[in-house]
Amino acid sequence: MSIGGTVRRVSRGWIAWAAVTAGLVALDCAALVWQQASDGDGIATLALLAGAAGCGVMWFVVMLVGAIKYRAFVLSAIAPVLVVGTVLMLWSGVAERAGWRISKGGLEREAVACVESGGPHRVGIYTVSRVRRADGGCLFETSEDLLSQVGFAYLPNGAPAAQHEYDYNYRPYDGPWYRYSW
Structure with a gap:
């Protein structure tokens, strides 16, 4: 990428940091979907939301460094896309309905x-x-x-x-x- 006429390559360290952050966000989002689908308890959900907040802070720092230093936006966009998708899935009740469909026969x-x-x-x-x-x-x-x-x-x-x-x-x-x- 060029900044002020010089080319600055995206460092491997930043790429690894962005990938780990996106992976942690993906794990947390998957766990939140599982919590809703499996009718999990509220305490575990609160712990996962706290983890999501921590991931959000980490993502914000990664995004700032990537945007300012490397003008790298694509890797920074993965985490917010995952979060928005998860929120839509939870808000719409898709996870809850999927859990019910999977479990209804056994409950009956x-x-x-x-x-x-x-x-x-x-x-x-x-x-x-x-x-x-x-x-x-x-x-x-x-x-x-x-x-x-x-x-x-x-x-x-x-x-x-x-x-x-x-x-x-x-x-x-x-x-x-x-x-x-x-």
Whole structure:
């Protein structure tokens, strides 16, 4: 590249730095998509978002050095393209719907028998921490925070209305399937 009439070649060190940054951004974005698709817990999502912020700072420095010193913009553009694609995928619900499509058959098989369990196991790509009968159906707990539980509910006769403040809150999801929180 020419700056002020002199040719300045892009250093291998900067190329490696830009490639590592883009790779870290790609890994973080893939992990965020997995978190949404697999109905992961909020704490891991927050950790990944913090990692994304760190990658963003690193990318900004790489971009500035590349733009000012080498006028190299293509490698600097990889990370923002990945981030924008990931945000669109998460915002549109594509990852969540893909996770549901992958896991729905396994959940339906388990919902028929609704064998109560207290230990975590995999159903499709979801980690189900507990299965139990409730409200005329079968509840699959996929995530539990300090203050709430969330998961999928198979309620073939429909969801009951919440009677008390601490009852399950059901939202229609797919046919006899509901998302629930407590």
